[in-house]
Amino acid sequence: METTVNVEDPYGPPPPSEDPRPLSRRIVEATLVLNARRRFRLLSPTLSRRSSLNHEGLSRNSSSQFGSGRKTYIAPGKFAYRLLRKVRDKNAPEVTAARNEGFPDMDALYLAKLMEDKNLDQLAFLGDANGVCRSLKVEKMVGVQEDDIERRRRAFGSNAPERKVMRGFWSFVWDAMHDFTLFILAICALVSVILGLTAGGSNSEGWSDGLGIAFSIVLVVMVTSLSDYKQSLKFANLEREKEKVFVDVVRGGKRKKVLSAELVVGDIVLLGVGDQVPADGLLLVSNKLVVDESSLTGESQPSRKDARQKPYVFSGTLVMEGTGTMLVAAVGMNTVWGGAMSLVDTTICEQTPLQEELDRLVTKIGQIGASVAVLVLVISVVRYVWWKQPLGFWQWGSEQWLDVLQIFAVSVTIVVVAVPEGLPLAVTLTLAYSMDRMIQDRALVRHLSACETMGSATTICSDKTGTLTSNKMTVVDAWMCGSSCGNVQACVQNLSAATKDLTIEGIAFNTSGDVIMPAESDAPPSSCTVIGSPTEAAILSFGLDINGRFSELKKKHKLLAVEPFSSEKKKMGAAVKSTRGDVCVHWKGASEIVLQMCDSLRMLDDSVIRLDDALRRQIKDVISRMTERSLRTIGLAYKNIDPRGCPWDLQQAEDMAWKLPQDDLTFLGVLGLQDPPRPGVAKAVETCEKAGIAVRMVTGDNLGTARAVAKQCGIWKPGDLCVEGPVFRKWSDDQKRAFAGDIKVGETHFYYCNLF
Numbered sequence: 221m222e223t224t225v226n227v228e229d230p231y232g233p234p235p236p237s238e239d240p241r242p243l244s245r246r247i248v249e250a251t252l253v254l255n256a257r258r259r260f261r262l263l264s265p266t267l268s269r270r271s272s273l274n275h276e277g278l279s280r281n282s283s284s285q286f287g288s289g290r291k292t293y294i295a296p297g298k299f300a301y302r303l304l305r306k307v308r309d310k311n312a313p314e315v316t317a318a319r320n321e322g323f324p325d326m327d328a329l330y331l332a333k334l335m336e337d338k339n340l341d342q343l344a345f346l347g348d349a350n351g352v353c354r355s356l357k358v359e360k361m362v363g364v365q366e367d368d369i370e371r372r373r374r375a376f377g378s379n380a381p382e383r384k385v386m387r388g389f390w391s392f393v394w395d396a397m398h399d400f401t402l403f404i405l406a407i408c409a410l411v412s413v414i415l416g417l418t419a420g421g422s423n424s425e426g427w428s429d430g431l432g433i434a435f436s437i438v439l440v441v442m443v444t445s446l447s448d449y450k451q452s453l454k455f456a457n458l459e460r461e462k463e464k465v466f467v468d469v470v471r472g473g474k475r476k477k478v479l480s481a482e483l484v485v486g487d488i489v490l491l492g493v494g495d496q497v498p499a500d501g502l503l504l505v506s507n508k509l510v511v512d513e514s515s516l517t518g519e520s521q522p523s524r525k526d527a528r529q530k531p532y533v534f535s536g537t538l539v540m541e542g543t544g545t546m547l548v549a550a551v552g553m554n555t556v557w558g559g560a561m562s563l564v565d566t567t568i569c570e571q572t573p574l575q576e577e578l579d580r581l582v583t584k585i586g587q588i589g590a591s592v593a594v595l596v597l598v599i600s601v602v603r604y605v606w607w608k609q610p611l612g613f614w615q616w617g618s619e620q621w622l623d624v625l626q627i628f629a630v631s632v633t634i635v636v637v638a639v640p641e642g643l644p645l646a647v648t649l650t651l652a653y654s655m656d657r658m659i660q661d662r663a664l665v666r667h668l669s670a671c672e673t674m675g676s677a678t679t680i681c682s683d684k685t686g687t688l689t690s691n692k693m694t695v696v697d698a699w700m701c702g703s704s705c706g707n708v709q710a711c712v713q714n715l716s717a718a719t720k721d722l723t724i725e726g727i728a729f730n731t732s733g734d735v736i737m738p739a740e741s742d743a744p745p746s747s748c749t750v751i752g753s754p755t756e757a758a759i760l761s762f763g764l765d766i767n768g769r770f771s772e773l774k775k776k777h778k779l780l781a782v783e784p785f786s787s788e789k790k791k792m793g794a795a796v797k798s799t800r801g802d803v804c805v806h807w808k809g810a811s812e813i814v815l816q817m818c819d820s821l822r823m824l825d826d827s828v829i830r831l832d833d834a835l836r837r838q839i840k841d842v843i844s845r846m847t848e849r850s851l852r853t854i855g856l857a858y859k860n861i862d863p864r865g866c867p868w869d870l871q872q873a874e875d876m877a878w879k880l881p882q883d884d885l886t887f888l889g890v891l892g893l894q895d896p897p898r899p900g901v902a903k904a905v906e907t908c909e910k911a912g913i914a915v916r917m918v919t920g921d922n923l924g925t926a927r928a929v930a931k932q933c934g935i936w937k938p939g940d941l942c943v944e945g946p947v948f949r950k951w952s953d954d955q956k957r958a959f960a961g962d963i964k965v966g967e968t969h970f971y972y973c974n975l976f
């Protein structure tokens with residue numbers, strides 16, 4: 221299974237196409253195009269912000285001090301120069317703040333610069349990440365003490381995202397008025413009112429036309445700005461919700477979850493697959509850590525990190541593989557990401573196909589109308605002056621001028637009639653209406669145009685866990701040592717003490733989660749807190765249920781090496797050394813994959829028998845019986861190895877690039893994890909299908925499990941196609957095109973293609 225999309229793959233995303241129109245043409249169109257302002261809002265640096273950066277002093281309240289200092293830092297040229305000066309300036313507010321709080325060797329600017337430069341010599345000079353730990357007065361294993369957090373926030377700034385100033389209603393009105401169509405209409409309205417009043421006298425025809433147009437303009441502006449304003453209020457709330465991301469940290473010697481906004485410099489953060497790095501930092505420990513930095517650098521290849529050679533990790537990047545422990549060195553606006561974000565306006569506003577089409581149409585009609593009007597004006601005036609009017613131009617009185625005004629009025633009428641003034645109104649009203657309907661359905665839409673874009677969707681590809689299912693897993697079935705048991709407790713009673721110990725050892729060490737034990741040693745397992753992904757949490761709870769005294773075990777045994785979980789390999793492993801000195805390698809993962817790695821099976825009486833074809837088939841049957849009940853199946857296996865040649869500890873394993881043995885394992889058993897579908901999913905799927913939208917499931921889970929869940933959700937019906945990635949990739953291009961539309965369940969990594 222490939223995680224990165226192959227560029228040469230014909231099913232990969234199409235390369236960005238060059239705009240074929242010549243530049244001059246594009247410029248003309250750009251100037252003519254309606255809503256020109258909106259068009260050019262695409263991620264352009266906001267000038268007002270830039271200038272405010274220029275003027276912003278560095279001596280305001282403490283949190284914004286760092287913000288503004290950092291902004292000047294990441295900006296090119298002049299700003300960078302200013303920062304360099306400030307870094308050396310011992311009286312810069314950042315330096316003073318840190319010194320006052322008892323950090324004489326470190327300050328926010330210095331750390332930000334260290335992170336930005338990724339300079340290894342500089343880091344070596346500081347004594348590596350451990351040296352930085354010392355300067356930041358934090359112990360690697362203990363982390364920051366709870367009562368020390370405020371001080372650090374005062375010294376180095378806060379990780380809370382900068383609150384955007386809420387825009388007022390009138391700024392939305394102002395925005396809504398920047399519309400070329402409305403501009404033309406406004407001129408037309410003005411001219412017709414003036415002409416109506418002067419030329420028409422008591423005749424109300426002229427100015428009533430003008431008033432009508434003016435009324436429609438006011439209506440359009442009000443509807444657009446009101447709904448935009450209402451949305452912005454709702455979105456401000458939503459943003460606040462979105463900021464509630466929890467990260468695993470070690471504080472006061474305990475592992476716990478805190479809000480990413482509450483991180484401070486010096487915090488020890490634990491990173492795992494799928495985590496977004498919450499701040500800039502230095503790796504203290506890493507296990508095959510691979511990070512996707514594309515959001516920051518644009519580099520599409522994930523980058524491998526390690527605590528020695530590439531210890532710099534950055535906020536906003538994504539952990540693709542492996543695990544790591546990071547020391548937070550820069551937070552909030554001092555991070556590279558925070559700094560970059562302060563310089564750009566992230567409001568990306570693209571027009572929808574309908575709006576673009578309308579733009580083109582209105583522009584064309586406007587152009588034709590205007591040319592005809594000018595033509596009529598010129599011909600009529602020439603005709604009037606040359607043929608109809610006996611008097612010379614300089615002898616004209618008010619009567620003649622009024623005649624000319626009449627001619628002008630006719631031309632304006634042509635423009636007014638030609639420009640479809642009802643069009644923007646109709647479109648705006650329709651979109652506002654659908655937006656309101658969506659709000660009633662508790663769907664927030666930020667821009668009116670999104671309604672239309674969503675309305676054109678024909679296929680929804682949905683993730684399984686957490687989207688279609690409730691993301692709460694529990695082990696409800698287990699097959700251990702050749703014996704199937706209806707319920708977990710029964711199974712546990714059957715197991716011998718040695719097998720139980722072996723299983724618990726694997727569960728406790730071969731995990732990316734953790735179990736937090738209460739202080740008193742005889743506390744019941746139910747009072748423990750389990751941390752980790754839903755799969756991990758379910759397995760750890762199962763471990764607790766079979767009487768796992770995790771803390772005792774962790775004291776007696778030592779973790780030598782790990783192979784972190786990746787969605788691609790669908791398995792993870794760990795080598796554990798016991799007090800007796802023997803080393804056991806534990807593996808767990810998708811059951812069919814773990815089974816392939818095994819050549820023997822552990823039995824209830826602790827004997828080990830060879831896995832022949834009949835036995836394998838039997839185990840596969842067990843697995844498919846579980847998957848038919850929509851259970852996620854996790855296989856457990858182990859292998860005792862010779863302690864000679866094993867690494868001492870995790871760091872040595874990483875340095876030696878030691879690989880965990882992964883064949884000729886002994887199969888221990890299969891766990892069946894239940895994750896019930898979310899209530900209401902089946903109905904939602906049905907509604908989509910009725911609306912002509914095909915719903916497909918994309919998952920990394922076992923095909924049988926995926927199919928069973930898809931069936932429960934109403935996505936899969938007998939006869940629909942289910943395909944695994946490897947099978948799909950073997951298809952010819954024609955086959956892919958022909959069958960793609962019929963696939964209802966597929967594996968995660970092939971849906972990058974644009975087949976629908």
Ligand SMILES: Nc1ncnc2c1ncn2[C@@H]1O[C@H](COP(=O)(O)OP(=O)(O)OP(=O)(O)O)[C@@H](O)[C@H]1O
Binds near residue numbers: 787791792810854922
């Ligand atoms: N913590 C874990 N330890 C071992 N194996 C795991 C773990 N988590 C998942 N697996 C196995 O790896 C497979 C892929 O897991 P992953 O979490 O990547 O699935 P996914 O693609 O996100 O699926 P979904 O669509 O259900 O979210 C799972 O089917 C499971 O068998």
Ligand SMILES: [Ca+2]
Binds near residue numbers: 683684685
């Ligand atoms: Ca997932």
